[in-house]
Amino acid sequence: MSVTRFSGPLLACLVGLSSAAYYGVVAFAPGLLSGRIAGIPISIAVALGLFLLFFAVTVLYSRAGSDDVPTKGGSR
Amino acid sequence: MSHLMSTAGLFFIGFVALTLLITLVAARRSRSAQDFYTAGGQVPGWMNGIALAGDYLSAAAFLGAAGMYLSLGYDSLAYAVGTLAGWPLLLLLMAEKLRRLGRYTVADVLAQRFSERRVRLMTTLSSLTITVFYLIVQMVGAGKLIELLFGLPYLDAVVLIGLLMVCYVSVGGMLATTWVQMIKALLMMGCGIALAAGVLLHYAGSPALLFDAAARAAPAHDIFLPSHALSNPIDVLSLGLGLTLGLLGLPHVLMRFLTVPDERAARHSVVWATGLVGLFFILNIVLGYGALALVSPDAQFHDGAGKLLGGSNMAAIHLADLLGGATLKGLVAAVAFATILAVVAGLTMAGASAISHDLYANWLRRGPADEKRELAVSRWATLGLGLAAVLLSTWFQNQNVAFLLGLAFAISASSQFPVLLLALHWPGLSARGAWWGGMTGLLAALLLIGAGPAVWVGVLGHAKPLFPYANPALFSVPLAFLAAWWGSRKA
Numbered sequence: 001m002s003v004t005r006f007s008g009p010l011l012a013c014l015v016g017l018s019s020a021a022y023y024g025v026v027a028f029a030p031g032l033l034s035g036r037i038a039g040i041p042i043s044i045a046v047a048l049g050l051f052l053l054f055f056a057v058t059v060l061y062s063r064a065g066s067d068d069v070p071t072k073g074g075s076r
Numbered sequence: 077m078s079h080l081m082s083t084a085g086l087f088f089i090g091f092v093a094l095t096l097l098i099t100l101v102a103a104r105r106s107r108s109a110q111d112f113y114t115a116g117g118q119v120p121g122w123m124n125g126i127a128l129a130g131d132y133l134s135a136a137a138f139l140g141a142a143g144m145y146l147s148l149g150y151d152s153l154a155y156a157v158g159t160l161a162g163w164p165l166l167l168l169l170m171a172e173k174l175r176r177l178g179r180y181t182v183a184d185v186l187a188q189r190f191s192e193r194r195v196r197l198m199t200t201l202s203s204l205t206i207t208v209f210y211l212i213v214q215m216v217g218a219g220k221l222i223e224l225l226f227g228l229p230y231l232d233a234v235v236l237i238g239l240l241m242v243c244y245v246s247v248g249g250m251l252a253t254t255w256v257q258m259i260k261a262l263l264m265m266g267c268g269i270a271l272a273a274g275v276l277l278h279y280a281g282s283p284a285l286l287f288d289a290a291a292r293a294a295p296a297h298d299i300f301l302p303s304h305a306l307s308n309p310i311d312v313l314s315l316g317l318g319l320t321l322g323l324l325g326l327p328h329v330l331m332r333f334l335t336v337p338d339e340r341a342a343r344h345s346v347v348w349a350t351g352l353v354g355l356f357f358i359l360n361i362v363l364g365y366g367a368l369a370l371v372s373p374d375a376q377f378h379d380g381a382g383k384l385l386g387g388s389n390m391a392a393i394h395l396a397d398l399l400g401g402a403t404l405k406g407l408v409a410a411v412a413f414a415t416i417l418a419v420v421a422g423l424t425m426a427g428a429s430a431i432s433h434d435l436y437a438n439w440l441r442r443g444p445a446d447e448k449r450e451l452a453v454s455r456w457a458t459l460g461l462g463l464a465a466v467l468l469s470t471w472f473q474n475q476n477v478a479f480l481l482g483l484a485f486a487i488s489a490s491s492q493f494p495v496l497l498l499a500l501h502w503p504g505l506s507a508r509g510a511w512w513g514g515m516t517g518l519l520a521a522l523l524l525i526g527a528g529p530a531v532w533v534g535v536l537g538h539a540k541p542l543f544p545y546a547n548p549a550l551f552s553v554p555l556a557f558l559a560a561w562w563g564s565r566k567a
Contacts (some may be wrong), residue, residue: 012168016320019161023316026154027309030302039284041300044361047153050161051354057164058350062343065172 007064011057018053022046083406084226084413091263091414092240095256099244102252109447112249112454113180113429114334119254121341125348128332130257132323132349133264133356134210134419136481138412139217141357142395143388145364146372149299151306152364155482156357158319163353166324167346173500174333175342181426182330182492183434186499192507193439198514200434202491203327205518207427208464209484210326211420215469216480218416220389221409234469237417238462244421245428246455250335253418253425260411260418261352267411268359271392274399275366286362289369299368311545315482318549322485325492328426367391370398424461431457471535482547483525490552491518498560506564513560520555524548 025032033043110116119127144152177185183199215234222233244252279285290299297303306312323329333342371377377385377394384390396408432454472480495514498505505513525531527542545551 008168012165015161015164015168019158019316019320022157023154023313026302026306026316027312030306034298034301036284036287039282039287041287043150043300044153044287047157047361048358050157051357054160054164055350055354058167058347061164061167062347065340065343 007061011061015054015057018050022050083403084409085406087407087410088413091259091410092417095244095252095259095414095417098255098259099247099252102249102255103247105251109180109433109450111251112451113433114331115249115251115254117335118337119335119341121336121344122348123254123258124332124336124341124345126261126352127254127257128329128345128349129352129356130261130264130418131328131332131422132353133261134214134217134415134481136213136217137353137356137360138264138268138415139221139389139392140481141360142364142367142392143384143390145360146367146384146391147388148303148305149294149297149368150301151303153357153361154302154306154312155315155319156360158316159323159485160350160354160357161320162323163346163350165320166329167343167350169497170324170330170500171333171342171346172339174330175336175339177500178330178334180334180433181429182327182496183430183438185496186510187438189499189505190507190510192511193442195507195510195514196434196439198511198518199492199495200430200439202325202495202514202518203430203434204427205522206325206484206488206492207327207423207430208461208468209487210328210481211423211427211461211465212469212472213480213484214416214420214423215465216473217389218413218420219469219473220387221393221412221416223386230470230473231466234466237420238466240417241420241424242455242458242462244417245424245458250331250425253421254335256418256421260414263411264415265352265356267396267408268356268363270404271366271396271399271408272359272362274404275362275370275395278366278370278399283362286365286369290365293369293372299365308545310550311547314486314545314547314550317553318482318486318489318547321489321493321549321553323488325488325496326485327430327492328422330492330496331426331429363392363395367395371395374398420465424458427461428454428457431460480530483530486525486547486549486552487518487521489549490521490556491515494553494556494560498557504564505560509560509562509564512563513556516559517552517556520552521548524552 033046035042037045141152174185177188182203183196186195186199218237219230219233222228223230244256275286279289336342336345371391371394379385393405393409397405432450436453437450491514494517495510499510524543525548528548529541529546532538532541
């Protein structure tokens with residue numbers, strides 16, 4: 001449990017801050033999202049980058065937690 | 077139209093027949109209340125993950141998102157980012173604890189800490205409000221779809237959905253709902269891939285060419301930047317907060333963590349769900365900009381006034397028509413319909429459980445009730461929820477379903493999420509704090525939505541809203557936390 005207990009809050013902060021930063025840019029400086037990279041609009045590339053980050057976080061945390069001994073639901 | 081009716085009708089009848097068969101098989105396996113509410117708690121993680129994605133990818137994700145790309149461009153992707161951010165947060169903050177503490181419903185999790193009946197009542201009210209609002213979203217999508225495809229009146233269409241939904245839930249319980257969700261999620265994924273491939277083939281497999289064509293189709297504004305609808309910074313932040321946190325309070329999603337055998341399976345569920353939902357959102361980018369590039373300039377999909385036939389929610393259906401003719405259109409329409417049916421079934425399952433297990437057995441009867449009677453109440457509750465959703469959906473039938481979903485998320489983020497988060501992670505939360513926090517968040521969200529542009533102007537027809545922002549989460553979520561803290565401090 002130690003790995004997940006340590007990484008959980010950090011990863012939650014990372015996801016929360018990333019989402020907040022994204023909506024902050026959309027709200028206050030949408031112009032930063034204009035332009036293209038290799039034909040792909042930067043706004044779309046940023047969103048895809050965030051999708052990747054969110055998925056990577058779930059995989060990372062799940063793998064870290066898989067070392068733990070599974071706990072059955074106690075209240076059934 | 078007749079060919080379309082036969083194609084869509086054939087796919088639709090096939091889906092309904094298959095799912096009814098599944099429901100009957102599931103009904104034979106569901107013998108106890110635990111089977112009915114949580115599929116016996118033995119659903120493998122990967123299966124639950126696909127079902128979670130199925131629960132989540134609703135009419136809004138399929139029809140509403142493509143429609144929003146067509147009408148507002150990038151805004152649709154801005155919605156997607158917030159909603160996907162909720163998945164890792166759900167895993168990191170709640171999934172395992174829910175599995176450890178929950179029994180049948182979300183209220184059971186809170187009942188592990190607080191024995192006071194009013195806490196259960198608050199959670200039940202909150203769950204039901206979110207469920208009904210979410211049901212309205214699905215009904216609006218379904219009604220419009222059937223109206224366009226089969227020429228059935230709106231009310232007839234939603235009544236048909238209501239009948240099927242009552243059958244799935246009251247007969248097959250959570251096991252049938254899980255299997256139906258899985259089939260629907262895979263069908264939806266297949267349709268998304270087929271449509272996206274069709275769009276990309278149209279542009280020689282090049283996303284850059286697709287984006288160029290989409291930009292040419294809408295020269296009046298930059299479709300790769302937020303539109304005028306996201307021009308108010310407070311509204312944007314409020315929307316982002318509601319979308320990101322809303323998932324963490326959706327009863328039909330949270331309930332799914334009670335169907336898996338252990339915490340490891342709960343974690344695996346989220347990995348599967350995040351991957352599938354993320355993949356679908358990526359496909360939606362291609363579909364949405366494809367609809368903008370191909371459907372938007374095509375006169376055959378517009379009426380005399382230049383409006384899209386069937387409204388903006390029908391963009392994906394028109395795109396399918398353009399790419400694959402009546403057959404693909406029929407398939408996509410049937411899958412969209414199946415999507416709505418499955419999500420409605422999942423929602424109703426959560427709502428019926430809240431009424432029978434939380435409201436009837438644990439609040440009204442103050443403890444364990446006779447299992448048969450509790451299940452009978454659940455079946456009647458299913459019928460009642462269906463009726464409520466049908467009637468309420470007529471009020472909102474002209475709104476974009478993705479936008480309506482944003483409001484459902486805001487209610488969820490304001491009422492259910494703050495109390496659950498504090499109950500799971502803050503030892504200082506008291507029963508009074510939970511009650512205050514939940515009720516404050518719920519009432520604040522409902523009042524602000526009622527006084528905001530969607531209801532005050534869009535439904536009630538006033539010239540100006542009393543509350544200027546479309547999404548209330550930026551105000552109602554902090555209020556809920558503040559009330560929970562204040563209530564706990566006074567205890």
